[in-house]
Amino acid sequence: MNVVTRFAPSPTGYLHIGGARTAIFNYLFAKKHSGKYLVRIEDTDKKRSSEKAIKAIHKGLNWLNVNSEHKIVYQSQNFNSHINVAYELLEKGYAYKCYLNSDELDKLRIKSRENGIPIKSPWRNKKKQGDNNNKEFVIRLKMPSDGSTTIDDIVQGKVTVKNDILDDMVILRSDNTPTYMLSSVVDDNDMGITHIIRGDDHFNNAFRQIQIIKYLNWKIPFYAHIPLIHGTDGTKLSKRHGATNLFDYHELGYTSDAMFSYLLQLGWSTKNDADYCIDRATKLFALENVSRSPAKFDLKKLNNINAKKLNTMKISNIYKLVIERFKLSLNDDEHKRFKSLLPELLKRVKVYTELEFEFDWLFQKDFFCKDKNYQLKLQKHNLMLKEIGSRLKDCEWSEENIKNTLNQYIFDKSLKFKDIGPILRMALTGKTNSPDLVSIIYELGCTITVNRLNYEYK
RNA sequence: GGUCCCUUCGUCUAAUGGUUAGGACUCAGCCCUUUCACGGCUGCAAUAGGGGUUCGAAUCCCCUAGGGAUCACCA
Numbered sequence: 001m002n003v004v005t006r007f008a009p010s011p012t013g014y015l016h017i018g019g020a021r022t023a024i025f026n027y028l029f030a031k032k033h034s035g036k037y038l039v040r041i042e043d044t045d046k047k048r049s050s051e052k053a054i055k056a057i058h059k060g061l062n063w064l065n066v067n068s069e070h071k072i073v074y075q076s077q078n079f080n081s082h083i084n085v086a087y088e089l090l091e092k093g094y095a096y097k098c099y100l101n102s103d104e105l106d107k108l109r110i111k112s113r114e115n116g117i118p119i120k121s122p123w124r125n126k127k128k129q130g131d132n133n134n135k136e137f138v139i140r141l142k143m144p145s146d147g148s149t150t151i152d153d154i155v156q157g158k159v160t161v162k163n164d165i166l167d168d169m170v171i172l173r174s175d176n177t178p179t180y181m182l183s184s185v186v187d188d189n190d191m192g193i194t195h196i197i198r199g200d201d202h203f204n205n206a207f208r209q210i211q212i213i214k215y216l217n218w219k220i221p222f223y224a225h226i227p228l229i230h231g232t233d234g235t236k237l238s239k240r241h242g243a244t245n246l247f248d249y250h251e252l253g254y255t256s257d258a259m260f261s262y263l264l265q266l267g268w269s270t271k272n273d274a275d276y277c278i279d280r281a282t283k284l285f286a287l288e289n290v291s292r293s294p295a296k297f298d299l300k301k302l303n304n305i306n307a308k309k310l311n312t313m314k315i316s317n318i319y320k321l322v323i324e325r326f327k328l329s330l331n332d333d334e335h336k337r338f339k340s341l342l343p344e345l346l347k348r349v350k351v352y353t354e355l356e357f358e359f360d361w362l363f364q365k366d367f368f369c370k371d372k373n374y375q376l377k378l379q380k381h382n383l384m385l386k387e388i389g390s391r392l393k394d395c396e397w398s399e400e401n402i403k404n405t406l407n408q409y410i411f412d413k414s415l416k417f418k419d420i421g422p423i424l425r426m427a428l429t430g431k432t433n434s435p436d437l438v439s440i441i442y443e444l445g446c447t448i449t450v451n452r453l454n455y456e457y458k
Numbered sequence: 459g460g461u462c463c464c465u466u467c468g469u470c471u472a473a474u475g476g477u478u479a480g481g482a483c484u485c486a487g488c489c490c491u492u493u494c495a496c497g498g499c500u501g502c503a504a505u506a507g508g509g510g511u512u513c514g515a516a517u518c519c520c521c522u523a524g525g526g527a528u529c530a531c532c533a
Contacts, residue, residue, distance in 0.1 A: 010533045045532060116460035138531055165461055173531040180533045204462065204528045234525060269471055293464045294526065301470065301483045347496045421492035433494030
């Protein structure tokens with residue numbers, strides 16, 4: 001079978017991380033089976049759709065590397081086809097015109113809810129439409145009233161629902177535009193979608209949509225309804241749990257590789273928990289291994305994955321990322337210094353944006369320690385710093401020699417390394433912790449090091 | 459409320475009738491060490507509750523409890 005999947009977001013806002021995960025699953029499943037992965041923008045509701053949202057979705061998909069190499073489908077461009085299907089259904093007697101106004105509908109809805117029965121318009125059984133030619137109407141699907149429908153969902157398993165709980169859903173609005181319920185089914189069929197992989201929140205829809213497919217004798221696709229992502233308190237993920245916009249994580253300094261890996265592991269795993277890159281995941285992915293229960297979004301785990309990614313990615317890639325993000329313009333010396341120190345710096349951060357706090361001491365021309373308390377200490381050890389400075393000045397510049405120089409100094413003064421280490425660190429970085437002192441001194445270079453050690457704190 | 463789904467350490471999960479219920483993250487401790495990290499080691503910690511079926515149940519069945527989804531001329 002030639003697998004065809006699709007990711008079908010509605011362009012009403014940014015790309016939600018739940019949607020991003022759905023995209024990943026669709027992407028991987030298609031790739032795993034050498035099939036096609038398509039993206040379809042579900043813009044049937046013109047009032048809520050926007051160009052801005054479409055751009056945001058593409059931006060998110062591009063960042064995650066799960067964009068489609070095929071032409072993007074815009075649902076609104078297929079309206080005529082959808083409308084034709086609605087009338088075909090009407091002609092065949094599988095649908096009917098409903099002239100209920102909104103007041104009547106509200107009453108019907110309340111009554112339905114009270115009795116626990118689905119909405120079925122009284123127009124369903126009217127033999128003649130009467131003299132209603134000028135009245136507004138919608139077209140509703142005539143759901144089967146007996147029997148049951150079974151879906152063998154790849155993730156959820158075999159689920160059966162009685163047909164009499166299905167409502168006569170609207171497939172064509174009174175303004176002659178198709179609803180999502182119709183458009184989605186028609187487009188899936190036209191696009192030859194073989195596997196519908198989407199959020200669990202659509203599971204109930206599947207039982208309703210499948211009736212259209214049956215009435216038209218179309219091929220029923222495979223379904224895989226994946227569980228939603230929850231917040232830490234077990235409710236549907238929302239803004240109060242943190243960022244739900246995928247691209248916010250880019251802004252926060254997460255790498256797309258980490259995001260991909262984490263989102264994938266939320267609800268899917270193989271036996272050995274691993275850090276999945278896109279290629280590896282493509283080989284291993286199977287819908288059968290997707291969990292049926294919703295997973296909670298855990299920032300700590302994401303941080304951990306991201307930190308690991310930062311330390312396995314090519315340094316030149318991260319370097320590029322950081323330079324772009326902070327718009328750094330570095331001279332050759334600084335460039336070399338940064339690149340050499342970067343691996344050590346990366347061990348200390350969860351997201352690369354935290355690197356920002358290293359820029360001041362790394363590149364600032366006339367750097368000095370700003371912290372008042374530290375300044376007092378530096379003042380006290382002014383002499384020591386100057387002595388070390390002058391020894392370093394005479395030292396032939398290599399890590400080995402720098403180390404020896406420092407060791408010689410503490411030997412001569414009967415000190416221990418920890419007697420000079422913290423002071424040196426404050427003078428050179430303005431902080432109490434940093435990468436190895438010797439490598440810092442080496443990378444800073446003789447002139448800068450000595451200048452910083454000679455700074456007069458008062 | 460109707461319908462459907464879910465429930466293994468705090469979190470993500472492994473174990474498809476027989477395991478001391480495993481791993482990862484978090485947390486704690488130790489080691490490494492010039493600091494902070496990284497890394498290494500150790501530890502804390504789970505089968506929601508109750509009934510069955512079975513020689514044997516996290517696993518199969520039933521009930522209860524809790525959670526979630528959905529019930530639009532939204533998608």
